[in-house]
Amino acid sequence: MTGFGVIGAGAWGTALASTLADNGPVTLWAREAEVVAAINSARENPLFLPGIALPAGITATTDLGDVAACDIILIVVPAQHLRAVLASAAIPAATPLVLCAKGIEAGSHKLMVEVAADIVSNPIAILSGPSFAAEVASGLPCAVTLACADAALGERLVAAMARPTLRLYHSDDVVGAEIGGAVKNVLAIACGVVAGACLGLNARAALIARGFAEMTRFGVARGARAETLAGLSGLGDLVLTCSSENSRNFRLGVGLGQGRPLADLLAGPAVAEGAATAPVLAEAARAAGVDMPICAAVAALLAGAPVRDTIGALLARPLKAE
Structure with missing residues (x-):
């Protein structure tokens, strides 16, 4: 039976651990001692995934060494912390790593697979797709992409991780899976701004397209x-x-659209990845000569630009063919 390690006991890490526990024992690493204690004693993560009963097959720990011995390890930490966590985890080089963070590293503009390659030589896969943690942990159906350049490894990981309610589709396009997951967080903030500023569903549909x-x-x-x-x-x-509004990034955008202070919106244990990704994405797009006005507008809003002026500038852009 495959033993899974999950590094990161936020909502998504806990949900994945809960689902994978049906396929084999799971060792779940958390930074917070109180989270570890609650999972091991009360079978719940009240800080990040309250109200969801967790199976007995999960053992929580604050010791990364406990995870290193697992057969497959999922890394479910915020994107900007991936480098530091991998550097300290001491995972055997042959162990497959499944990266579950969605973002682009600040400064280097590197995708998560590129960050990992700087630190470790392990086989790498990417897990990405539409997946609210509470629904996955509650056993509601979900389908996601598992991207891996090594087709044989990808098929092995899919077979090991799939559940009747967690359908995995294998892809060899690691870059595509990474970029989709990173950019959608920024666009979710933009859609939240539209909702918070009461601009209507027509505007939201146009923004998504x-x-x-x-x-x-x-x-x-x-x-x-x-x-x-x-x-x-x-x-x-x-x-x-x-x-x-189950999306943290969407909720952040709603608050911005309502004029609430960014510091208040970012307070709390949960992380809205898009807040860190937006300025990095805007820089990377400019460097690559790629026009991304919506993502640039989100970066401007996070830097303090007025909502009304930023929306007005977007709407005043020159008309062009679709």
Whole structure:
């Protein structure tokens, strides 16, 4: 039986651990001692996934060494912390790593697979797609992409991780899966701004469509396939996160659209990845010569630009063919 390690006990890490526990024992690493204690004693993660009963097959720990011995390890930490966590984890080089963070590293503009390659020589896969943690942990059906350049490894990981309610589709387009997951977080903030500013559903639909065009332009420029971005890890995840307040990034945008202070919106243990990704994405797009006005507008809002002026500047852009 496969033993799974999950590094990161936020909502998504805990949900994955809960699902994988049906396939084999799971060792779940958390930074917070109180989270470890609650999972091991009360079978619940009240800080990140309250109200969800966790199976007995999960053992929580604050010791990364306990995870290193597992057969397959999922890394479910925020994108900007991936480098430091991998550097300290001491995972055997033969152990497959499944990266579950969705973002682009600040400073280097590197995708998560590129960050991992700087630190370790392990086989790498990417897990990405439309997946609210609470629904997955509750056993509701979900379909996601598992991207791996090594087709044989990808098939082995899919077979080990899949559940009747967690359907995995294998892809070899690692770049496409990464970029879809990173860009959709930024676009979800934009859609939240539209909702918070009461601009209507027509505006949200237009933003999703034009945002998807930005995602595709940037992805193709970075070597992704357009069909990957039209799949679960791109368009599928975009539609989900741009349509519900269950998305942390969408909720952040709603608050910005309502004029609430950014510091207040970012307070709390949960991380809205798009807040860190937006300025990095805007820099990377400019460096690559890719036009991404919506993502640039989100970066401007996060830097303190007025909502009304930023929206007005977007609407005043020159008219052109679609």
